Amino acid sequence: MRVLGIETSCDETGIALYDTERGLLGHVLHSQASVHADFGGVVPELASRDHVRRLLPLTRRVLASAGVDEAAIDGVAYTAGPGLVGALLTGAAFGQGYAWARGLPAIGVHHMEGHLLAPMLEPETPDWPFLALLVSGGHTQLVAVDGPGAYRLLGDTVDDAAGEAFDKTAQLLGLGYPGGPAVAAAARNGRAGAFRFPRPMTDRPGLDFSFSGLKTAARLAVERGDADDAVRADIALAFEQAVIDTLVIKCRRAVDATGLRRLVIAGGVGANRRLRETLAERLADVDRFFPRLEFCTDNGAMIAWAGAMRLLAGERTSQRVGARARWPLMELQPPGAGS
């Protein structure tokens, strides 16, 4: 089955074509980072405006690069939530319109299920069950993946997502957007120990996260003294270390609590080098799976994969252009269970 995957939940337009026999046939991603850079964060209306300009040209490009005729598409999968509703609706409308015209089955996919199953796009896939850390600009969650569509939320952020904290701290330090790579780059010049920030919520049991206090700590550090480039680098390093430490401490705890020995890291923050190194150090006894960077951040390929899994099981989202800003992962059922 060949499935067109469409991702428009935030500030990236991702289109992909996945073949359940042959694997990924092509995918493209258009980042809107430059659209939102001046605003220090994603402006939902501008995101929606950009998606609606990109959807069809990107679709044509994927099909051309894959050398696949439109007649060879068997299904359409699009992100139906969670995310920015206006942005989601552009992909949902385009996908449903296309499916309608060609008489194809269509399905609205849960964005986080896409991320959780992104490692399935790689040659080395984890066996079920596994543990997943979803860490991005919109999410910071620890999830036990018992099987396809069977997810248990073990921990979640009580305020900012880790990626969001990176963005806000980058803005505070005048480092630009998106904040993750900008803070990481500045941190390379930082002096270890110049600042020490707290590891929020690690002093009590549980797997939840909190990052807004760290952002405040960074702001106070900036306001305290002359924040020249060297000091900003020190703050960036202290901030990055605190976030990564916190994530790794919780991963260790989740591994110990569940007994699961496979860990998938998904989401844009998964690209952070310090996170990868620290996990290798402190979770050496765990098999770690990092989808390649382009599948860590938002992308159409993961939506095509998750959509294909559900379409193959007979699931359909019939002719409804709908999207949900909030959509608890726990509401999902194994493929085919609800149809």
Place this chain on the structure above:
Amino acid sequence: MRLLAIDTATEACSVAVQTPKGVFEHWVEAPREHGDRALGMVDAVLGEAGITAADLDTIAFGRGPGAFTGVRIATALVQGMAAGLDRPVVPVSTLAAIAQGVHRRTGHRRVLAALDARMGEVYWGAWTLDEGGVMRATDEECVVPPSAVPLPSGSGWAGAGTGWSRYENLLTERIGAQLAICLGHALPAARDLLPTAAAAYAAGEAVPAEQALPVYLRDRVAERPQRG
């Protein structure tokens, strides 16, 4: 010629088909349900017209101005539909559809169409009927406070649209003696996209699906943060 038209730019959601047998339309006022309803309405209308999607020559849609999300639902839907069917599209102004609807219902040939744009402004356009029975813009559409709408030339204008029901006094005062009648509240209907779409298709002015894009008029939608 067989045309499909879709409009979801306002509280109204409507779909219409024109075939040699006539015009078939479904129109509902259903805020926030456009996405749920539009494709079902398309199937229903095609069924009543006795044709299938493959019989269509072109697809028209209300390209705005209007509610941003609603305008994009029709736009993205039509992009997907037209790309999937390999047919061209005709973007039509929502204000033109209001003007065309006024002509269909009342016979007026000169219409000042105004949609409530919130934030103290209206989407505004002046339309006159051509010999072919199609409403044509006499000036560029704009988004302006009701007290500052551009004055049309000549008299005998009919005012219509949610902008007129919201700001009747301000607009009536502004247009003055040039206004013949204020018709007030009027929402666009997909069937009123058909005259423009048919004329454009016949004139070879339908465009590829990639060019199915919204016209928002209001382009300042976010403030840049102050640099300290």
